[in-house]
Amino acid sequence: MQLRLYREVLALAVLSGATLTAYGQADPIKFGKPDPQDFEAKNFVADSAAEAVVLCDFGRSRFAMVDNDFKVVFDRVLRIKILKKSGYDWATLKVPLYKKDKQEEKLTNLRGYTYNMVNGQLTKDKLESSAVFSEQTSVNNSIRKFTLPNVRVGSVIEVAYSVSSDFLFNFQDWQFQNSIPVRWSEYRASIPEYFEYKMLMQGYETLAEQERTDGSAQFTLRSAGGFIEGSSAFSGGGGRQAASSETVTARVTNYRWAMKNVPAFLDEPFMTTADDYVSRIDFELAGVRWPNQPYQSVAGSWEKINTSLLEHENFGTQLKRGGFLKEKVAAIMAQHSDLATRVAAIHQLVRQSVKHNGKSGFYATSTLRHAYDQHTGNAADVNLLLIALLRDAGLEANPVLLSTRSNGMVNQSLPLLSKFNYVVAHVALPEKQEMLVDATEELLPCGTLPTRCLNGQGRLIMPRAQESRWIDLQPTQRFVEYRKVELKLDERGALTGSVHQEHGGYYAHHEREQLHTQGEKKYMEELAKRHEGWNVGKFAFHQQEDLSKPLSLDYEFAVTGADASAGTLYLNPLREFDSVKNPFVHEDRRFPVNFGAAMEETTLLTITLPTGYETEELPKQAIIDLPDNGGRFMYSATSQNGAVQVVSRLNLRKPVYSAEEYASLREFYTRMLAKHAEQIVVKKKS
Secondary structure, three states: OOOOOOOOOOOOOOOOHHHHOOOOOOOOOOOOOOOHHHHOHHHHHHHOOOOEEEEEEEEEEEEEEEOOEEEEEEEEEEEEEEOOHHHHHHHEEEEEEEEEOOEEEEEEEEEEEEEEEEOOEEEEEEOOHHHEEEEEOOOOEEEEEEEOOOOOOOOEEEEEEEEEEOOHHHOOOEEOOOOOOEEEEEEEEEEEOOEEEEEEEEOOOOOOEEEEEEEEEEEEEEEOOOOOOOOOOOOOOOOOOOOEEEEEEEEEEEEEEEEEEEOOOOOOOOOOOHHHOOOEEEEEEEEEOOOOOOOEEOOOOHHHHHHHHHHOOOOOHHHHOOHHHHHHHHHHHHHOOOHHHHHHHHHHHHHHHOEEOOOOOOOOOOOHHHHHHHOEEOHHHHHHHHHHHHHHOOOEEEEEEEOOOOOOOOOOOOOOHHHOOEEEEEEEEOOOEEEEEOOOOOOOOOOOOOHHHOOOEEEEOOOOHHHOEEEEOOOOOOEEEEEEEEEEEOOOOOEEEEEEEEEEHHHHHHHHHHHHHHHHHHHHHHHHHOOOOEEEEEEEEEOOOOOOOOEEEEEEEEEOOOOOOOOEEEEOHHHHOOOOOOOOOOOOOOOOEEOOOOEEEEEEEEEEOOOOEEEEEOOOOEEEEOHHHOEEEEEEEEEEOOEEEEEEEEEEOOOEEOHHHHHHHHHHHHHHHHHHHOOEEEEEOO
């Protein structure tokens, strides 16, 4: 449905500026008037660890009538203090813009200054138009990028601009939190009664200010004999037939949100994307309500999305165009009567025929035949071809839309196609078995999703829209590592030994990728670099090509000892084979720990002692459990017949641990690593 007002209807409309901006609060920042206190170093003690700090970020969105059409106008003033050289990048800013057909977003009234205090005098350098560049990122998206001049440590940079948008559905969102501290962030929005938006607040920081007030706006309308689509919006009738004018008054709701002293959002280990957790507010157009007309919902639905995708030339239409490989498909069908085996054979055909170019997407870039002929394509080129061939092979296969971990979580209550960026295949097998299949990874077995896809749920797109549903993107593999180490110790503390290690599940995929990229020799050189003093000798890889089995590696190594024998030897062998740092350094965490899949790591280590030596001290046995059966760590060290055996087992049973479980998980790792750090003491017999 068109939401703009047709030109032939409206010749003039005037919004009452006084009512639209009547928030009852002065603007928190005035462009061109920096605060002298911003140049005093003592004000930034609390931000000493940051490379820069946002002094004030103020935005305002409102509706205006431009060229006889409703537009959304967004105004912004931003001021940042540069604290370190590493913060110079904050002097380069980007404004995303969208364009489709004849409608577009325009950047206007761009201004900027860099302020410096030089010999007690405030200087300012102006942003020149020559420093503004445009960068086309896709067919419909571009970025205006600009860099403030003469930036140094202690500079204050300031920019102001407006964005005028033809897209009423694209009401400006606002982010209060950033990767640097924010002293004050404020957003205001004025929305006439004709438009209803869903407002979604997310994040963990609290609002310092929140207001909602009512105002009004006047529109002076002149008709040229046409109508306003949707209902002859302001006439109350069936469309004007003669030129006329009238003035209407619309209610306007004014919103104001502000946050103060917002801490920097820092990336943590084992998370999806910061966009899932930063404090922000998003807007989605739900409907329009013209005077004297019933409410019109413009919100999408999952059924509508399902239908539009199946009708799209680069999605549903392509699923019917796999026939150019009918001979290869027929041969696979003849060879494999078992359906699961047939799926694996089709998966192998696609995986070997079209290489993933690293780009996401759920629309094919061209035809499936073109991707096949070029032997490369994005995720949709690969996986839509996979679905088409699975169907041709007699299997019930359908697309699953998803959002990758780096793209963020999908809100199931908001049917928005734009939140997705990837597609995989869903295959229904007999006895209600299901498979999720992705052919973009050359070194992943059939039925295993890449870790980037392990992100909540995906939307299954079915031939009948009402059968569309959500699918859990559950991992079918774990991170599995097994290591058996045989060591021989001499009286000088030197060690020689052999290692047999197996990487299974997602660890196998990661290590196969490294091996494929580096080659065997380079791979082993990198392994030796991670162990100080190691000299790696013979090595051999096994099961490199059999993706259904762990990647196995056997190698020998030696570590030199002291120049002379010692009466007492101190050993800490597990530190060479397991992590020595706790990845969870912060005391608390407000969002989940997302490993993607469960984890299992086992190390069996045997040390043969030199003749005439015995163990004097061994670490005690330990069993550490996470609450609610979330995981377990077991450790034991025993001595018998001139040898020491150490066993370490880590089992994390859940792919995701909630923020409430973080403290337990952090303590779990702390105690496990402390146990690994305990020494084995070996002493020469009396």
